[in-house]
Amino acid sequence: MGAEVLRGLLGRVRYEVLPAKSTAEKVLAHVPRDITVTVTASPVRGLEPTLGLTERLAAHGYRVVPHVPARLLRDDAHLKDVVDRLRAAGVDDVFVPAGDADPPAGAYAGALPVLRRLSELGSPFADTGITGYPESHPILHDDITVQAMWDKRKHATYIVSNLCFDPRVLGDWVARIRRRGVVLPVYLGVAGPVHRAKLLSMAAKIGVGESTRFLTRHASWFLRFATPGGYAPEKFLGRTAEVLGGPSAGVAGLxxxxxxxxxETERWRRALLDRLG
Incomplete structure (x- = not known):
């Protein structure tokens, strides 16, 4: 049963990529068109690189999900411009985190006001994602993050969980939000195969994306990648499949x-699918 669940999860993946200059070429060369690509946003560089890469990949037939952090939006007019631009590119799914910009670019300090405004605009996207935190947020208490998902549930269609390396913690978190009445499907946030040298190089750059900054803020997590034998995605997923394979968990994919x-990520996924038969 675990192998069957894992095969299903590997067939329903989303790849989070950074809006770097070489990203489009890498995606076009290595990622099949049936895999959704999500594009992060940088508080240093702003939304423009994210929107530009989203438009380019969408024009090549990918289903692209741009990150639209609330704290990068200047005002309602800016949000409306972003919505119009993404709709024109054929985008039907956005991910709305609060973001890391400090101070915020405008009036939006958190994701909920942006989500409410999108609803007032007629819910222009078929799908809208929000963030979940299986392992504690570096600033916010767990009760607050769970309550935030409850508050956002009417304006969103799915949750993306942030990185977690403990299947037990992940399972407990999913059970907790379900008990709270949050029934949105969850995409499990997992790290792909990460080479130490490349990760160190990425972490040394400034403003390359939320995922890299997230790692650098969690030193113990970073060590899991940097230490030989410290993290293997297939082992983690194998244990996760046993914990979250049931329909009540509501796991939509990875x-x-x-x-x-x-x-490297796509080669790893294909190789693991081959081993699973």
Whole structure:
């Protein structure tokens, strides 16, 4: 049963990529068109690189999900411009986190006001994602993050869980939000195969994307990648499949953090599917 669940999850993946100059070429060369690509946003560089890469990949036939952090939006007019631009590109799914910009670019300090405004605009996207935190947020208490998902549930269609390396913690978190009445499907946030040298290089850059900054803020997590034998995605997923394979968990698929290693991530996924038969 675990292998069957794992095969299903590997067939329903989303790759998170950084809006770097070489990303489009890497995606076009290595990622099949039936895999959804999500594009992060940087508080240093702003939304423009995210929107530009989204438009380029969408024009090549990919289903692209741009990150639209609330704290990067200047005002309602800016949000409306972003919505119009994404709709024109054929985008029907956005991911709305609060974001890391400090101070915020405008009036939006969190995701909920943006989600409410999107609803007032007629819910222009078929799908809208929000963030979940299986392992504690570095600033917010767990009760607050769970309550935030409850508050956002009417304006969103799915949750993306942030990185977690403990299947037990992940299972407990999913059970907790279900008890709270949050029934949105969850994409499990997992790290793909990460090479130490490349990860260190990525972490040294400034403003390359939310995923890299997230790692650098969690030193113990970073060590899991940097230590030989410290993290293997297939082992983690094997244990996760046993914990979250039931229909009550509501797991929609995997949200894979590629950390710029797009070709390596897709080769890993294909190889694991081959081993699973």
């Amino acid at each position: 949200h894979v953090f590629t950390f710029g290693q797009i070709a």
